[in-house]
Amino acid sequence: MKIVRVEAIPFSIPYLKPLKFASGEVHAAEHVLVRVHTDDGIVGVAEAPPRPFTYGETQQGIVAVIENVFAAQIVGLTLLQREVAHQRMRRTIGNPTAKSAIDMAIWDALGQTLGQSVSNLLGGYTDRMRVSHMLGFEEPQKMVAEAERMRSTYGITTFKVKVGRHPVSLDTAVVRALREHFGAEAELYVDGNRGWSPAESAAAMREMADLALLFAEELCPADDVLGRRWLVAQTTVPSIADESATTPAEVTREILGGSATAVSIKTARTGFTVSQRVHHLAEGLGIEAVIGNQIDGQLGTACAVTFAAAYQLTSRRAGELSNFLDMSDDLLAEPLQIRDGHLRVPSGPGLGVAIDPDKLARYRTDG
Ligand code: MUC
Ligand code: MG
Incomplete structure (x- = not known):
């Protein structure tokens, strides 16, 4: 040991x-x-x-x-x-x-x-997660086509739409096109990665008020301290703190300060040990926790699903577990498979995954 x-x-x-x-x-x-x-x-x-x-x-x-x-x-x-x-x-x-x-x-x-599987050691709540797919910036029709491909190929019906462009209508048009295409079948939420001001965010949220958004994530920077509180106070859609709340202390600050009402947990940045602390804190604060994606490969995604499935709170919502699908290849010997909108925790001791030595030799860049 x-x-x-x-x-x-x-x-x-x-x-x-x-x-x-x-x-x-x-x-x-x-x-x-x-x-x-x-x-x-x-x-x-x-x-x-x-x-x-x-x-x-x-x-x-x-x-x-x-x-x-x-x-x-x-x-x-x-x-x-x-x-x-x-x-x-x-x-x-x-x-x-x-x-x-x-x-x-x-x-x-x-x-x-x-x-023993790490997921069971952490909490062993379930063995799979519903998957949410993150849609990057594109023309509305291309983003709808990608979402449709995710639904028809993998059964995914929850989408996180990247927003934060100027003018704001570039993004609100995408969300509206997705809602028109999927109707009530899809869950939609937005992530601004701090791209808008509080006033732009408020205008965008008003424009999307009829689109039944699940969450709004990091629309404006947390450094806009009063602006973000003003924004969060006026929207009825839960506000996820992502990159502004990467430690238990930051989560506490964002939530108790009224600058967010939910939190994203990303194992890529808090591992399992600190993600546990954030999870327990979220439970104590009585807020939602969504498993986020740090644009992970399959190994990172295996870590995310391992943690997500360990607890009730993190497995309640779809987790962002699919962006590895956009990679041309990966390191794992056995690729992760998303079926019927779900990703299972790899079975087997530890993370349940193995690195393919030939692939590692092909892609490593340290000579
Ligand atoms: C996300 O949720 O923000 C994009 C930038 C980053 O750090 O993570 C991704 C996804
Ligand atoms: Mg985010």
Whole structure:
């Protein structure tokens, strides 16, 4: 059970088409594979997706902080000392996906060692999640066509629509076209990635008042402190805090300050150990929690579904678990399958997944 080595391997897998949103765009999965080795020969895995426009991390930075700072803090601990690992890593500010990938790889190794699935170790509430698909910026007809393809191919009927463009009508037209196409069958919500001002957000929400939106996420920046409270106070659609609330303290601040009424949990940035804290906090505050997508590959998605299915609160709503479908390939030996709108937790000990060594050799970029 003793950790003897931590590896950080950069890789790059192109997307079939870029995902565009108000704070940035992604053309390739330039992520970092983290492997935690134990003295029993167990290898736990997880992936860190750098999102410089959201958290300031880069692929090279993730590799460097793991190799130069975190590895030495982790090697020598046992898989049961996850709180020690957490407290040591949190002495370093930032670097959320680097810390999270190490945390989740430790959990994977623990599950493999015990012969138990991590999802069951965390909570074991259910074995599958309803899937929500995130639609990036495009013309309305193209976004409707993509949503329709997701429904007809995978049975997905919940869509998170990226908004935050100017003029606001570019986005409200998309949401209206989706509602007209799907009628009451689809669940729709919007995510602005801080692209609008509070006044623009309020105008957009008024324009979409008849479209039965489930949630509105990060329409304007949390730094617009009073503006965001003013916005949230006047809308009846629950407001999800995503990138503004990545730690329990930030969630508390956003919710108690009246700047959000629900929270997004992303295992890519809070791993399993801190996601548990956010989940328990959300339960205590009596708010909804939606499983978000940090534009994860299949390994990251396996982590997200593992956590999501562990609890009632996180499995109540559809989770954002499908954006790996836009990648040209992946690292997993056995691809994840979305069927009838659901993704099952991979069965087997740990995360229940294995890395294909040939694919890793093909896509790793560290020579
Ligand atoms: C999301 O929910 O915002 C886009 C940027 C990012 O950091 O995550 C994605 C999805
Ligand atoms: Mg978001």
